[in-house]
Amino acid sequence: MTDLKFEVNATWSGVGVHGEGDLKMADKTVLYSSPAEMGGKSVGVSPEDLLIGxxxxxxxxxxxxxxxxxxxxxxxxxxxxxxIVTGFPPQTNFSKLIVYPTIIGGDSSKQDEYEKAATIARDKCFIGKSIAGNIDYQVGKVQL
Known part of the structure; x- marks a missing residue:
């Protein structure tokens, strides 16, 4: 087996929710800050967006x-x-992540099979498995 290494570099300036930063991933730079809902600057994306993404x-x-x-x-x-983030602000916790897949070109007579596949994908996605036990990770209604 081969171990793979992925690297990102972040810079930050400012105190707490009043700051902002940039995240370098591969050859891309993404601006980030705390979201407006949490009193932040809402510059670029938030750490919450990055986790969900x-x-x-x-x-x-x-x-x-x-x-x-x-x-x-x-x-x-x-x-x-x-x-879903709960307990804001005193005990902020990222508590739930729900994915809602829409299958384009699907066969509606096989809805049950698509739903099973959607759950299997949740359980096999290795990034999703990384949050298991810490965040309630669910599959919502599968649309065709």
Missing amino acids: AVTTCYSGTLFAILTKRRLPVENLSVRAEG
Whole structure:
């Protein structure tokens, strides 16, 4: 087995929610700050967005692979995701992440099979598995 290394570099200036930073990933730079809902500057994306995005991108690729392997009709898919933060501000906790897949080009007579595939993808996506036990990670209604 080979170990893979991924590296990002972040810079930050400012105190707490009043600061902002940039995150360098591969050849891209992403601006980030605390979200407005938490009193932040809302510059670029938030750490919450990045967490939701990491899980969602892994989940979408995993789901597409599972649908293809199971020979379920799919042209492409989209995934809407939402994260729930509770206890703000005294005991802020990222408590839940829900993915809502939409299968484009799916066969509605196989709804149950798509729902099973969606749950399997949640359980197999290695980024999603990284949050298991810490965040309630769910699959919402699968749309066709």
